[in-house]
Amino acid sequence: MRKIVKRYHPPGTPPGTLLPAAEGAAPARIRLLEYTAERCKEIAVESLDDCLPYLKTPAATWIHIQGTPSPTMLKQLGQKFGLHPLALEDVQNIGQRPKFDPHPEHYFLIAALPRSADNEVHIDQVSIFLGPGFLVTFTSNGEDPFEPVRKRLHAESSLIRGYPVGYLLYAVLDLVIDAGFRCSKNSARKSRHLEEAVLDSPSRDTVTTIHHLRRNLLVLRRMLWPQRDLVSAILREENNLIDEHTRLYLRDCHDHAIQVMDLLENYRDMITSLMDIYLSSLSYRMNDVMRTLTVIATIFMPLTFIAGLYGMNFGNGNPAASPLAMPELNWYFGYPMALGIMVAVAGAMGLYFRRKGWF
């Protein structure tokens, strides 16, 4: 299960401890977007300090941090936005379970963004802080997944710009949850292909592949299951960070999360079914193999015995030795008779097996 990278401190570490960035890690990249109903502009920033002036404006601010943030950056962020050290620790210790922590002044969310790559399912952690007028998002991995949202923000007729920043949270969450559709569909398609292979020619690799699919499913299930509760927890929370209008959209988001789980259940049933088919195919083939062996053996064993019988040397090739010493050998029709018995035995056996339906 190397795929769920779960970082944790050794037991006994003080809470809220931030580890120094791993050596050679690329510095996290900050992107700042400021928007009002009328306009939306992306501002190039180098550090969090550059972001501060934009927080004081009435416009909504979206700060997206791509990559692993340094402890300094996180501490700075904590001070500037009044965030809890435990939340900051969770941002850094990726592999957290999706959760929703309502704080009086802001919401802290962890979501799981599934991603298929190299036949494997990966889960990227998306950490989100939502405060009055600002949204801060982190994604743990190299590529920025939020480009489509940014494009929609820039669009002339953008709905997002017309609503408070809570709607931006919805847009981000919706993208994260809908990624589950694509991912689970991919896996379901793979297992469908396997299905045909299993029925036709179960091979040694089949069980490895099934095991592999099952692991991918486990990864998805464990991380997407709590995501459903995440959305409903936001909906239950009474706080004006999310306005009534956005709640309607979040309810739709919740439906999607349930549908993703439904697809995953389908997927799981498929894999269970695959394993059953694999095992029964093995069993069936074994039956097939054994039937073949038994048919061949039970036909040829009596024949070989008869042949062996007349290969005995009683009388030592001397017909005069004893009249009881294999007189058949000297009969005029001895050989045809032996062949005839053989054909009869083989035929009887064959008929018997055909009646039993063995071949």
Added chain:
Amino acid sequence: MRKIVKRYHPPGTPPGTLLPAAEGAAPARIRLLEYTAERCKEIAVESLDDCLPYLKTPAATWIHIQGTPSPTMLKQLGQKFGLHPLALEDVQNIGQRPKFDPHPEHYFLIAALPRSADNEVHIDQVSIFLGPGFLVTFTSNGEDPFEPVRKRLHAESSLIRGYPVGYLLYAVLDLVIDAGFRCSKNSARKSRHLEEAVLDSPSRDTVTTIHHLRRNLLVLRRMLWPQRDLVSAILREENNLIDEHTRLYLRDCHDHAIQVMDLLENYRDMITSLMDIYLSSLSYRMNDVMRTLTVIATIFMPLTFIAGLYGMNFGNGNPAASPLAMPELNWYFGYPMALGIMVAVAGAMGLYFRRKGWF
């Protein structure tokens, strides 16, 4: 699982986006029915615009849209009836999970209508808007399933006409849920036939058929399970769209939904049982095959050995070579003795196996 056609937009698409109709798709057909307690008349309409005047009358209006509605039609509908864009999106993205969305002015429901065709179970999405005095229904697939309801509406003594439009919703839902009876009965009957086949002659196709039945069951279960909650959610909702009298009927509908689930559970237990029987049948047959092989082999191997023994060439056919060189070959009763030993061995083996109950 191609049978659950679940359409979804790529992640990041703005919510409420309506896709253009697929090319070559037949336009959706609109049927409008207006009824009061006294009369019921079906009115030919071409577009939604034609429907508008009927909405303003005190008579109840039922608009049924058969087939895939175009985005234009949906948008128009949304504006005219004040429907939420997300609901309209769900109407178009068929394959949704049954659900109930109460809006202040109207109810939005998605139900799943199961249908058996070509040995397969298909689920058609039925989307329903219920407002004061009007019901709008959509079904995703070619044929109109609501003909029986329409017939009842036209009937002289129709109960439906005597009650508010909520009762029409009940009539529609009742038809949708009762379709589950027929569908699950069909499948149960199929599995009952298979049952006999499995016990008599398990074949390679058996496992494919069981797998096939299991998939059909999965489709039914996933879609009909939430249907039960759908009805109880309507019953819990406090709103005068559904009057007290209709609630009694809906409770009956809820009972039916539970009974459908009961049948499906029966069906599932049957399939599990079938797989068990199949595997144990394979195992039993294998036992049978192996017993046959073992009996034949253990009888003929000693015989063949004895035959081989007296086929050895010690003394090279020269009785004088050594008195120890297979003197049996020259005994007067040598051959009958050998045959006697063979019969004795075969008889003993046969007795042993019969006592063991192997044949």
Added chain:
Amino acid sequence: MRKIVKRYHPPGTPPGTLLPAAEGAAPARIRLLEYTAERCKEIAVESLDDCLPYLKTPAATWIHIQGTPSPTMLKQLGQKFGLHPLALEDVQNIGQRPKFDPHPEHYFLIAALPRSADNEVHIDQVSIFLGPGFLVTFTSNGEDPFEPVRKRLHAESSLIRGYPVGYLLYAVLDLVIDAGFRCSKNSARKSRHLEEAVLDSPSRDTVTTIHHLRRNLLVLRRMLWPQRDLVSAILREENNLIDEHTRLYLRDCHDHAIQVMDLLENYRDMITSLMDIYLSSLSYRMNDVMRTLTVIATIFMPLTFIAGLYGMNFGNGNPAASPLAMPELNWYFGYPMALGIMVAVAGAMGLYFRRKGWF
């Protein structure tokens, strides 16, 4: 699952539709009992009309209808007692799930009476209407199961006569629920007998019998499970149709329903266990068979090979051809040596297998 006869109307049928009686069906028989604390008298009635006068008396009235009631009778009943058409439909459409429908003026209950016959479990539907001062019961099948209750009513010291009619409902329900004890005990006894058979001699019929028992269990479980909720639903209902004193007895009835479910769970565990034992017995026997084959084959194959070796014709019986052409054949102790090698090989193999514990 032919045993759960579940009648249902085709989807789209108006609710409350009553089908005409099947042709040739015997007419339902009505028995009327009127009782007060002092006396109890059974009155011969021909039709429901004859019952009406007794309803107006202060005495409690029990009308029992045995067999399939005609639609006319049901409609009449509905009008006279003010019963809901959906309830009447459920009386006719037997195979309903046990349920409890409280109406303001009366209770409607469906209970399931299990009955063992011809090695099969059958479920008879018992429909009950309880109103102020009257109880109407229906049983779907030929024989009247309530004779014991009637006998108790007639008895001098009858407790039932001393209480309101709700106590009669208890007496009827108690009888229905306790029938589950007898039924599940029967089935458990059958599976206990099978158990011994499975361990001693698993045969082809075993799996059929297990499958048969499993189906019987399914029938019982599906129908008796909701019965438990039925009783607790009556207890929860606040209505003076059931007095406080009777509630105590109903609570006991609820305990019995739970104990029946407990017995059924035992039964289910037994069947699961039986299947496991059956499969492991097959597996064990297969091991046994294969071990026998292997021991015989590995002993006789080398022997046959040695015999075959000295059956080769090198030198063509001409000792002078080559000194290397099977000189053993001409050795003085050649034959005893060959026999000795064979005995040694067979002995070594035998020892090896005995050490391995294979025979």
Added chain:
Amino acid sequence: MRKIVKRYHPPGTPPGTLLPAAEGAAPARIRLLEYTAERCKEIAVESLDDCLPYLKTPAATWIHIQGTPSPTMLKQLGQKFGLHPLALEDVQNIGQRPKFDPHPEHYFLIAALPRSADNEVHIDQVSIFLGPGFLVTFTSNGEDPFEPVRKRLHAESSLIRGYPVGYLLYAVLDLVIDAGFRCSKNSARKSRHLEEAVLDSPSRDTVTTIHHLRRNLLVLRRMLWPQRDLVSAILREENNLIDEHTRLYLRDCHDHAIQVMDLLENYRDMITSLMDIYLSSLSYRMNDVMRTLTVIATIFMPLTFIAGLYGMNFGNGNPAASPLAMPELNWYFGYPMALGIMVAVAGAMGLYFRRKGWF
């Protein structure tokens, strides 16, 4: 499941019916103990009438009835203590599920006392009435299990005497529940021994023993599971029969009940695991057997064939017949060559199987 002796009346029997004592049954023995904080004295009584005077004293009274009470005794008891007839019926019909029935004036409890004997688990029913100032206990079977409690009561420094009679109930329940520890430990130990046997030498008896253990577990689980709820039901009940101080102790008792269930779960997992190991051991041994057979057969079959080949009689021992008639037979190195080929074939096969890891 003969071990759960569940007595029940035939369906239709009036509730509260008490059966006459079985013939030859030893009469139930009554022991009466009266105690105050200062003293505790056991009083010899012959019948319940002798107990009456002690009930009126302010001292606490414990009446223990060992064995099956006669219906007369039960009826007398019911009248004297005001007990419900249904409760008295449950005292007689042993095999009841543990339960707690709060009556306004007294509590009625049924508990299950597990006992290991002759390799079997038995459940004795303990019925308890707790009233103000008195406790009446019944145990269904021969030996008195409450001797340790009695000893504690007699002890000088007894805690029990210092508290109201509810604490005596706790002492009794604690003993009953803790008996589960000993019982489940015993069974777990047995299954641990079996475990080693299964891995070393799975035999025909193994599956019988596993089945036997599973049945014992079922008996324990079914009866001890509701015991947990029993204690928490007493704790929830608001009534001053149990004082605040005793509740603390009962909570500890509840913890013990949960821990017993935990041990039983361990035990169940063990048995499931045992069955898995048994089946996989069978499978593994089968593999072993088949590998042996295959190695022997594939080595000796080619050898036997070669031997058979040179046992053919082409040329009939007459080298002049045809130069093509098995000239090898007359080659100088013919025989060594044949032997060489055999050794080579056997060696190659051996190497091949060793590389495959088959021996």
Added chain:
Amino acid sequence: MRKIVKRYHPPGTPPGTLLPAAEGAAPARIRLLEYTAERCKEIAVESLDDCLPYLKTPAATWIHIQGTPSPTMLKQLGQKFGLHPLALEDVQNIGQRPKFDPHPEHYFLIAALPRSADNEVHIDQVSIFLGPGFLVTFTSNGEDPFEPVRKRLHAESSLIRGYPVGYLLYAVLDLVIDAGFRCSKNSARKSRHLEEAVLDSPSRDTVTTIHHLRRNLLVLRRMLWPQRDLVSAILREENNLIDEHTRLYLRDCHDHAIQVMDLLENYRDMITSLMDIYLSSLSYRMNDVMRTLTVIATIFMPLTFIAGLYGMNFGNGNPAASPLAMPELNWYFGYPMALGIMVAVAGAMGLYFRRKGWF
């Protein structure tokens, strides 16, 4: 399951009985730490009496007792801190389930500290009393696990010193719960290694190892599962022993407990999967073995038969005996023909099996 050492008194023992220390047991070691926001000092104490003066100071006091405390020490503790005898009994009877007992004046907690040693998982019981201004902890086993917490307390910038003693409880619990991460990661890693072994070369030990891993998992699951409820029970309790600030940290602790359970679930799924792979590997290898045997047998049996056929002695080497006595033996091309037939048969068989995909 020797690993869950669950001590319990024989049934009937008075509650709160403390057993004398086992002979030869090392006396428990007491460590006392007193700290305020400014300073922290560890004080050497010999007995509990030495601790008393420190309790009266306003500074927070942490008494840690390592090893098995003597009954005298526990009684003394109970009197001095006003602790309940049942709690003291639980401290001594190690192997208790994690639980939380809120008393009006103090909290009593039992936690389970998992520890991997010698390839086995061990659970040490950690008993905790939290009172106003003091924390008393016990660990049942030799080594002191709380060294990291003590180090943090001594540190200059210690957060722990800045908060009330409830925060120290958090620090201790956090360490206990985080130990589960390490433990379950270890086990998961072991099962990952096994996974590769199972696929490559399933051996007799595999099932033992899987069984062993499963037992370890059971131990972990049973003890860590209630730990989750423990933390949430503390959070639910309304009492000012835990201040608002610490609750935030405890919520994080709760998240960790859930994540540990998630890892254990992963681990369990892995083991189930391993068993499946093991069984299917056995089955697959059996197929492989049987296919080999069948291919060899069905190729060589006909060949051996043909060889045997021409080894028959009809005509006894006397070509003149009968023209029908195996004339092939005297044909010029007789031997090549026989060889040709053999090659043809072997080739045909080979082709057939290759087409069937058997080798």
